[in-house]
Amino acid sequence: MVKRHWRLACVCALGFARAVCADDLKGPILPPDEGSPKLSKLAEKEETAVWSAVKPPLAPGVLKPVAGSEPLKPIEPPDSKKESRDSSKPISPPPGAAETPKADARPSVLPRHSNELTTPHGFVPPSSEVGPKPAPSTSPLFGNTSPLPDANLLPTLEADKAKPPSDAAKKADEKPKPKKWYEKYTLRGYTQIRDNETLWHAPGSAPVHHVGDRSVGDAQNILIRRARIILQGDVSERVSIYLQPDFAVQPPGSPDATHFLQVRDWYADVHFDLEKKHRFRIGQSKVPYGWENMQSSSNRLPLDRNDAFNSATRNERDLGVFYYWTPVEAQRLYKFATDEGLKGSGNYGVIAWGFYDGQGGSLVEQNNNLHTIFRVNVPYQFDNGQIVEVGIQGFTGRYTVLSSPIRALGVGPSIRPAGTLETGNREGHLDQRLGWTAVLLPQPLGFQAEWTIGRGPTLNAAQNAIGVEFLHGGYAMAMFRHQHCWGVSTPFVRWQYFEGGYRAERNAPFARINEWEFGVEYQPAPAAEFTMSYLITDRTNTTAIDRLGTIPYQQFVGHVLRMQFQFNY
Numbered sequence: 001m002v003k004r005h006w007r008l009a010c011v012c013a014l015g016f017a018r019a020v021c022a023d024d025l026k027g028p029i030l031p032p033d034e035g036s037p038k039l040s041k042l043a044e045k046e047e048t049a050v051w052s053a054v055k056p057p058l059a060p061g062v063l064k065p066v067a068g069s070e071p072l073k074p075i076e077p078p079d080s081k082k083e084s085r086d087s088s089k090p091i092s093p094p095p096g097a098a099e100t101p102k103a104d105a106r107p108s109v110l111p112r113h114s115n116e117l118t119t120p121h122g123f124v125p126p127s128s129e130v131g132p133k134p135a136p137s138t139s140p141l142f143g144n145t146s147p148l149p150d151a152n153l154l155p156t157l158e159a160d161k162a163k164p165p166s167d168a169a170k171k172a173d174e175k176p177k178p179k180k181w182y183e184k185y186t187l188r189g190y191t192q193i194r195d196n197e198t199l200w201h202a203p204g205s206a207p208v209h210h211v212g213d214r215s216v217g218d219a220q221n222i223l224i225r226r227a228r229i230i231l232q233g234d235v236s237e238r239v240s241i242y243l244q245p246d247f248a249v250q251p252p253g254s255p256d257a258t259h260f261l262q263v264r265d266w267y268a269d270v271h272f273d274l275e276k277k278h279r280f281r282i283g284q285s286k287v288p289y290g291w292e293n294m295q296s297s298s299n300r301l302p303l304d305r306n307d308a309f310n311s312a313t314r315n316e317r318d319l320g321v322f323y324y325w326t327p328v329e330a331q332r333l334y335k336f337a338t339d340e341g342l343k344g345s346g347n348y349g350v351i352a353w354g355f356y357d358g359q360g361g362s363l364v365e366q367n368n369n370l371h372t373i374f375r376v377n378v379p380y381q382f383d384n385g386q387i388v389e390v391g392i393q394g395f396t397g398r399y400t401v402l403s404s405p406i407r408a409l410g411v412g413p414s415i416r417p418a419g420t421l422e423t424g425n426r427e428g429h430l431d432q433r434l435g436w437t438a439v440l441l442p443q444p445l446g447f448q449a450e451w452t453i454g455r456g457p458t459l460n461a462a463q464n465a466i467g468v469e470f471l472h473g474g475y476a477m478a479m480f481r482h483q484h485c486w487g488v489s490t491p492f493v494r495w496q497y498f499e500g501g502y503r504a505e506r507n508a509p510f511a512r513i514n515e516w517e518f519g520v521e522y523q524p525a526p527a528a529e530f531t532m533s534y535l536i537t538d539r540t541n542t543t544a545i546d547r548l549g550t551i552p553y554q555q556f557v558g559h560v561l562r563m564q565f566q567f568n569y
Contacts, residue, residue, distance in 0.1 A: 185233030212304030308473030314360025324349030371397030419466030458501025471500020
């Protein structure tokens with residue numbers, strides 16, 4: 001009898017919980033009397049499974065009250081001594097209380113995920129959803145709890161099934177069409193127009209001269225320094241091309257001819273993976289030596305590159321084969337620096353290695369020797385977004401020096417120095433360099449420094465023969481990138497120094513360069529920029545002078561005001 005009463009008490013509590021969830025209960029419920037219909041065996045098993053999942057029972061006869069209802073009276077354990085109730089008289093609920101559903105008439109659907117559901121032992125079934133009651137699945141205990149479709153929606157659902165797929169669905173299923181040939185390539189370029197004025201020329205110094213800019217000199221005015229068009233694109237997923245001619249070249253030795261067409265870059269990149277981490281560059285391209293050498297002239301702040309690194313390779317380019325390894329993260333940083341106008345150098349790999357002729361871009365190879373180069377350049381981005389790059393590079397090979405007639409020390413007959421190609425030395429001279437790089441991109445304050453040492457062909461002090469001598473030099477530059485409502489202004493200051501053989505020039509003259517440059521670049525729009533700088537220079541005039549009484553390769557000391565307008569397209 002005791003066991004039966006506890007079983008009926010559990011059934012009563014379950015019915016109470018159902019009534020609370022259905023908002024049908026307005027007051028406490030009393031336990032059913034002994035005369036209630038017996039539960040089926042299936043219902044008994046189901047109830048056993050439910051109550052086995054709840055917490056251990058509280059003290060006998062204790063029920064936890066539900067919020068919002070009157071306190072429940074504890075159910076007293078049945079006493080065999082007490083007189084049992086008459087099972088023929090069912091117990092009536094108090095006024096205002098909902099009628100307790102019978103075991104065989106319990107609701108067909110009981111929400112399993114309701115925040116209002118509290119069992120007699122304080123157990124709240126877990127719920128991962130807030131808001132409307134979710135649609136439970138079919139359960140052997142609670143019957144079919146899957147939501148039925150609204151009768152009003154049935155015609156709509158059937159109509160949707162009969163509809164043909166939309167255009168958006170068709171496009172999603174279609175394979176991407178191959179690009180047209182003209183969609184694979186981009187065409188862009190830039191032009192630089194310069195004017196240089198010598199404001200002060202030290203008395204007795206060499207004629208006005210600058211290796212990187214022929215408009216710095218006597219009787220010179222406005223000059224088109226560069227006029228370039230760049231065609232680049234992907235021939236396929238693994239092959240891309242880069243073609244860049246220059247339309248403003250002056251042939252060597254010509255006193256008046258100018259604006260000739262010459263190839264600057266003409267190469268193909270062959271990628272060994274779709275992420276483009278590994279690639280070979282084949283053709284005429286930049287030799288990966290020096291960070292500023294890799295930087296495009298359209299991005300560089302000073303009007304010309306530093307002499308210490310730029311003297312290593314004529315035109316910064318050569319014919320060769322280079323391997324580049326660039327991880328995806330490094331590709332992102334290189335691209336970000338260029339796209340955001342941070343004066344980046346471009347993607348020339350974290351690791352670069354290759355072979356090239358050694359005579360310089362657009363120049364004929366003169367010996368049967370290849371230069372070998374290796375470079376490591378690591379970009380890194382700090383948590384605050386600041387990007388830095390550090391690197392080391394070096395090369396070795398043999399360089400054949402070309403000559404021009406001079407009068408050694410300004411006296412005697414006109415000669416060509418010994419050890420040059422014209423005097424029978426085709427094998428060339430040892431040419432080795434090692435350089436270091438440290439760059440802090442302007443965000444907004446930037447810093448850039450490089451230094452190189454090495455050995456290379458150099459005209460001796462007597463100016464009558466070429467030998468191999470030590471060289472060293474480099475530069476340091478600070479800049480500040482300021483964005484304002486009128487565009488972007490970037491003031492800069494650079495100091496550079498170089499001492500050694502300028503092997504890219506005829507006769508490889510010994511040069512000494514020590515100069516300061518103060519300037520500002522103003523960019524009102526991405527398509528236009530104006531640069532003005534003030535140059536204080538003490539540099540060797542590397543022009544071969546064949547004049548009796550004039551000593552070649554003397555120092556030009558002076559101040560030059562430099563201006564350049566660049567437009568991009």
